[in-house]
Structures are given as structure tokens and as C-alpha cells.
Amino acid sequence: MSDLIDDAPEGVNAPEYSVSEIxxxxxxxxxxxxxxxxxxxxxxxxxxPRSGHVxxxxxxxxxxxxxxxxxxxxxxxxxxxxxxxxxxxxxxLTTFPGQSKYQIVIEDIRxxxxxxxxxxxxxxxxxxxxxxxxEAARKKPIPYLPEVIGVVTSPSGAVxxxxxxxxxxxxxxxxxxxxxxxxxEKCAPxxxxxxxxxxxxTPGGALPRPDLLIVARGGGSIEDLWGFNEEIVARAAAxxxxxxxxAVGHETxxxxxxxxxxxRAPTPTAAAELAVPVRHELLAxxxxxxxRLGQALSAQLRYRGERLRDLSRALPxxxxxxxxxxxxxxxxxxxxxVALSRGVDRRRLRLSELSGSLRPSGLRQSVAGExxxxxxxxxxxxxxxxxxxxxxxxxxxxxxxRLRTDVLGADVVQKRREVDQLAExxxxxxxxxxxxxxxxxxxxxxxxxxxxxxxxxQRGYAVVRGDGDVVTTKAAASKAAALEIxxxxxxxSVGGKPAKKAGGKDKPPEQGSLF
Amino acid sequence: xxxxPIAEMTFEQAxxxxxxxxxxxxxxxVPLEDSIKLYERGAELKKRCETKLKEAEEKVAAITLDxxxxxxxxxxxxxx
Numbered sequence: 001m002s003d004l005i006d007d008a009p010e011g012v013n014a015p016e017y018s019v020s021e022i023x024x025x026x027x028x029x030x031x032x033x034x035x036x037x038x039x040x041x042x043x044x045x046x047x048x049p050r051s052g053h054v055x056x057x058x059x060x061x062x063x064x065x066x067x068x069x070x071x072x073x074x075x076x077x078x079x080x081x082x083x084x085x086x087x088x089x090x091x092x093l094t095t096f097p098g099q100s101k102y103q104i105v106i107e108d109i110r111x112x113x114x115x116x117x118x119x120x121x122x123x124x125x126x127x128x129x130x131x132x133x134x135e136a137a138r139k140k141p142i143p144y145l146p147e148v149i150g151v152v153t154s155p156s157g158a159v160x161x162x163x164x165x166x167x168x169x170x171x172x173x174x175x176x177x178x179x180x181x182x183x184x185e186k187c188a189p190x191x192x193x194x195x196x197x198x199x200x201x202t203p204g205g206a207l208p209r210p211d212l213l214i215v216a217r218g219g220g221s222i223e224d225l226w227g228f229n230e231e232i233v234a235r236a237a238a239x240x241x242x243x244x245x246x247a248v249g250h251e252t253x254x255x256x257x258x259x260x261x262x263x264r265a266p267t268p269t270a271a272a273e274l275a276v277p278v279r280h281e282l283l284a285x286x287x288x289x290x291x292r293l294g295q296a297l298s299a300q301l302r303y304r305g306e307r308l309r310d311l312s313r314a315l316p317x318x319x320x321x322x323x324x325x326x327x328x329x330x331x332x333x334x335x336x337x338v339a340l341s342r343g344v345d346r347r348r349l350r351l352s353e354l355s356g357s358l359r360p361s362g363l364r365q366s367v368a369g370e371x372x373x374x375x376x377x378x379x380x381x382x383x384x385x386x387x388x389x390x391x392x393x394x395x396x397x398x399x400x401x402r403l404r405t406d407v408l409g410a411d412v413v414q415k416r417r418e419v420d421q422l423a424e425x426x427x428x429x430x431x432x433x434x435x436x437x438x439x440x441x442x443x444x445x446x447x448x449x450x451x452x453x454x455x456x457x458q459r460g461y462a463v464v465r466g467d468g469d470v471v472t473t474k475a476a477a478s479k480a481a482a483l484e485i486x487x488x489x490x491x492x493s494v495g496g497k498p499a500k501k502a503g504g505k506d507k508p509p510e511q512g513s514l515f
Numbered sequence: 516x517x518x519x520p521i522a523e524m525t526f527e528q529a530x531x532x533x534x535x536x537x538x539x540x541x542x543x544x545v546p547l548e549d550s551i552k553l554y555e556r557g558a559e560l561k562k563r564c565e566t567k568l569k570e571a572e573e574k575v576a577a578i579t580l581d582x583x584x585x586x587x588x589x590x591x592x593x594x595x
Contacts, residue, residue, distance in 0.1 A: 144527035145567065155577050161595045164575060172573030177592060179577055193584050207578065207586060279571050282530075286564040289533050293557040296540035300550045303543060 023097035030102055034093035039065065039104060040112050043085045056081050058089055058104065066103040067091070078223035079111055080185050080230075084123070086116030110223070117222060121229055125256060128231070133238040139262045140243040142274060143211050148174045149275055150210030150242070152194040155179035159218045159268045166272035171279040176210055182217040187227030191215060192236035199241050212275055213242050215257060216268040219250040228255035237261055247271035457488035521559050526567035533560040 017025065044057030044064065052071030057064050067089060069081065081087070091106040111117035128134065149167070153159050155177055167173055178194040181187045194215075201209035215237065217228065227233065228248045237244055238260040246261035247268045258264040265271035449455055453463065464471045466480025477483060485492045519528060536557040540550055576589035 144530070145525070155592070164573075164595050168573055172571045174572070175575045176589065177575065177577040178586075179580070190584065197578075197584075197586055201586075207589065279568055282526075283565070283568050286530075286533075286561055286568065289537050289564075290558070290561045292537045293533075293540060293554055293561065296537060296543070297550060297554040300540065300543055300547065304547055 020097070023095065023100070027095040027097060030093050030095050036090075036092055037104070038088055038090050040086070040088045041065065043081050043083055043087055046081050046083050054081060056106075058087070066101065067106050068103055069106045069109070073107060075185050077109060077185060078183070078221070079109055079117075079226060080188070081109055082120065082230075085120050086112040088112050114222070117226075121256065124229070124231060124234075125259065128234055128238075128256070128260070133234070134259045138238070142243050142245065142263050145171065145277060146173065146210070146212035146275060148176060148208045148210040148212075150176045150178060150198040150213045151216060152178045152180055152191055152198070152213065153216040153268075154182045157218065159216050162267075162269045163214065163216060163272045166269050167276060170273065171276035171282075173276060174208070176207070181227075183220065183224045183227060188230035188233050191227060192230075192232040195233075195236040195240050195244070199239075210242060213240060213244040214247060214265075214268070214271045214275060215244060215261070216247040216271055217249060218268065219253065222253075225249050225253055225255050228257045230256070233257050234260050245271045245274055454488065457486065462487050521556075521563050524560075524563055526564060529560050529563040529567065533557060533564060536560060 039058055041058035041060050044059045046054065046056040048054050052074065054069040054074045056067045056069070058067050059065070069077070079085075079087070087109050088111075089104060089106045090108040090110075091104045093102055093104050095102040132138070151160060151163060153163075159182075160177060164175065167175065176198075178198060180190040180194050182191075195213065198210055198213055201207050203209045203211075215228075217225065225248055228246075234256040237246065237257050243262045245263045245265050246255070246257045247265040247270065248255045248257060251266035263274055265274050453461075457463070463486040464477065465484040465486065466477055467482065469476075471477045471480060471483065483494050485494060521529065521532075524532065536553050539545060540553050540557065543550075545553060575592040575595065577592045578586045579588050579590055581587050
């Protein structure tokens, strides 16, 4: 309006804030104005660092609001924040001056109505189904009579009691309880871990691996049961090698684990019923089978017995088989004595025929004939012998006529003369020979005497012996203990050196040969 | 017929086998000697079933966990 007034630019004279001041002012304003708000939005990125606090985004189609749930609060939440879930978060806004940010500190978080929760569950279900985790082909049969049953549930409370009671009633078994939280933030991870943990056990170990799992929880609100809708629980149940029965909530409650479980039980009690058969029923059944077995066998035996009787009735009587033969036997037997006597009669007749021709007169006649023949031959025997002798004697006389004794006698005289001459010659020759041998012998002896030393002794020589040996030197003679001189007419002992030892010892061993 | 020796059969195996044996025997189309063998086998199977049914012992234990949630052992559970 007036050029004269040099209006200062608007706000110039407003007080200046420092950044901290303005941040603090904003903080006060925001926290004062939004100390308690309820914000509806879809959960964006949810992160859970190890600190235990939960950081998340709340968003709608145009804006994003950061949020935090402190650790203590997070553990108490009935609904665990999950990406994509439409929620109503209750809390207060606060700023974070260091980064020029503001956020909501969430005190409680609830699904934005049943529809929102269900919508998210449907979405998750559709995804797992697409992966084939609900396929009937994946479902393992529940063992008829498990030895060890693993139960994943809260260790206190009605659920485990119901299960154990029902097991006890039906068929007491070994039960391993894996304690878990069945609601709240810890529920899903603990349940998933328990399922995997049971699968990791070794069969028959100190912690025996169960052959059946029951995951159970009692009834509650959809939020209470929500842990069993969590994906990690569903995936752990799908991965379980051990057959698994889910029993979460009441009959009308269906959670995600029910779709992947091998069997869904409407209640924990029903799970126990699915798990084991009724023992006394089986005992009765076994008894009945035993009875049927016995009956079937006796029926078999009875039937075969009847059949045997039937067949034996159809068999012709043995009598009929032999009757004809017996008749024939009778007939033949009847004929036998008759035939026998007739045969005897026939033979007897023939005997009498033959014996009739056998009479003493005939025999005598025959003997007389033979005797006559003998006499005839005997009469011819004497003349025949005489004739033979005459013939032989004639032959002998002819030869004897040629045998002359005078020739033989002359031969004998001649031979005797020759023998005498030979004997005379032999005698003469023998005597001559003997005389020659004697002369030769004497000549030899004479020669022997002239050659021996004894002959030399005749000529005046002597032989000296000392200690038996011939001594030929003076040295030997002086050594000898005794000397002996042999002359032609005998031996003389002379003293020598006196004997050093007893004479018996010094006697020449050859002394015996002197005699 | 399975090859598992009867003494090693589970209750369910023995039960199924027993059913088969009874049915076979009741049909009555086996030779007499075989039916006696079947009967004997059936009796053995029945005994096996009874043995397994008598092994009905309740033993309840809770797994104890360490701080990381790993199993460390068991403690008996009573009064449930």
C-alpha cells in the first residue's frame, strides 16, 4: 500500500530456531498431539534384528509410516506383525531428531478385521498349495501302532492331559513331549523347531525318535491360534519325515498346519484316538482270529473227512472184487481131491500092469541063460591060455639057441690077464717113485743144516744173546742185564750187569721158544 | 506272505498276515498239509499280536531344552 514503508519481508523478525530447537519443538508437538493414535495400514517390510525389537512399515497406497515394537511388547502380542497384513496399530507417534524422522511406537497391533487376516491366510495358503505341499500323495500313512509318540504342545494345560488320558484308555505308549509356547511371538519358531528337532533324533537312541508326531493346541481366538498359520510351521510340518497329526483349536478352527499335516484331528483327544488303536479291541480281535483259525482248520478236516467217506462209499465193496475169484477157487478146490485120486488110480493101474510082467520064473530063466553063457566062456579060457604059452615058449627057444657060453668064457680069461699086468706095472712104478722122493728129501735136509747157524757152531762159533735178543756189539752186551751164550752143544748163562729190576721182568719173552 | 520273520514283525504286519492266513484257511482251497502249516503259522502270528498288545507301557517324558532350544535330555512327567 505504501512504498514509503519498507516492509521487511514477512517473518524476518521471527525468532530463529536452532535445528535442535526446532526438532525438539516438533517432537513436543508431535508427541503431544499424537500421544495415542490408532493407525490402519498394511504392514510393509518387517524386520526382527537380534535385539528383539521389531521394525516395520505401515503403509497405504500413498504414504509410509515407520513403526517400532519394543521387545517387551512384541512378546505379548497376540498377532505377530507380518508383511502384507492389514492391521490397526495402536501407539504413539514420536520423532527421531537425529535423522529427521518420525515413527509410531506401537503398543498393540491387531488385524484390521477378520477379513484382512483371512485374506492374508488365503494368500499364503494359495502359495503353499501351488508348491504342492497339500497334495494327498505327500501324506504319509499314520502307523497303526506307534511305539513312541512325540507331542509338540504346551507341557502344562488341558491339551497334553487330554491326549495322555485318551492314550492311556486306548493303548498306553511311550510319549515324548516337546514343550513349546502355543501362542505369542515365540509360538511359530518353537513349534517349527520342535517338529524339525523330533525328526533329527535317531530311532532307539537315548532320546528315541518318535514314529508319530502330534502337534496340538487347545481352542482359542484366531489370534491365539495364529502361530499355527505361520509359514515356518507349515513348512516344518510338510518337511517332517515322521507322520504328523495336527490338532489345533476346536473342530471349527482350521489352521495352515492342518493342510500340510498327514492327518488332521479336530481336537487333541481325537488326535490320541487317531494315534493308537484300542488295545482291548485288538486283544478281542486277536482272540477271534485265533478262534476262526481253529474253526477253519476243523472245518477243513471235517470237510475232508466227509469227502473221504463219500469217496469210500463210491468204492466197490472188496467182497465183490473177490467173489468171482473165490467161486472159482471153490470150484477148483472141489475138483482137487477127485483129480488127485483119479491120478493115483491111473498110476496104480500102470504099476500093476508093469508088476504083472515081473515074475520069479522069468527072472530065473534069465539067470540060467546068463550062467550058461558064463560056462561057455570059462570052458574056452583054459585051452586059449595053453595055446598062448606054447607060442611064447617057441619064440624063446629060438632066441636061446643063438646064446653061446664058450665065447663069453674066453673073453673073461683074456680081460683078467690084462688086469693083472696093469696092476704089476702100477706097483713097480709106485715103488720107484717113492724111492726118488725119499732121496730128494734127504738131500734137502742136508742142505738146510749146512745153511743154518747151528752148523757154524760146530766149527767153534757161539751166539750171544742178551735179554733175549741176539747181541752183536759190545755196547749192546754191556747194556744187557744178562747174557746167554749158545754153543753147539748147549747154552750157558753168564752174569752181565745186574738186573735193575726183578728178574721175572727181565726174562726174554722168547725164552719159551728154547724148548 | 511276507518274508519278515514273525518274531520281528510289527503288530500291524502280524495282524495283516494273520488276517490273510485266516481268510486263506477259511476259503478251504488249500491242500490239507498246507492248511495245517497255515494253522500253525496263524497260531504263531496270533501269539506275536498278543505279545505286541501286552507291551502296552505308558512312559511319559518331557524333553528338556537348552538356552538355544536344542534338546538336552528328558525329565519325567507325572500327574498328567
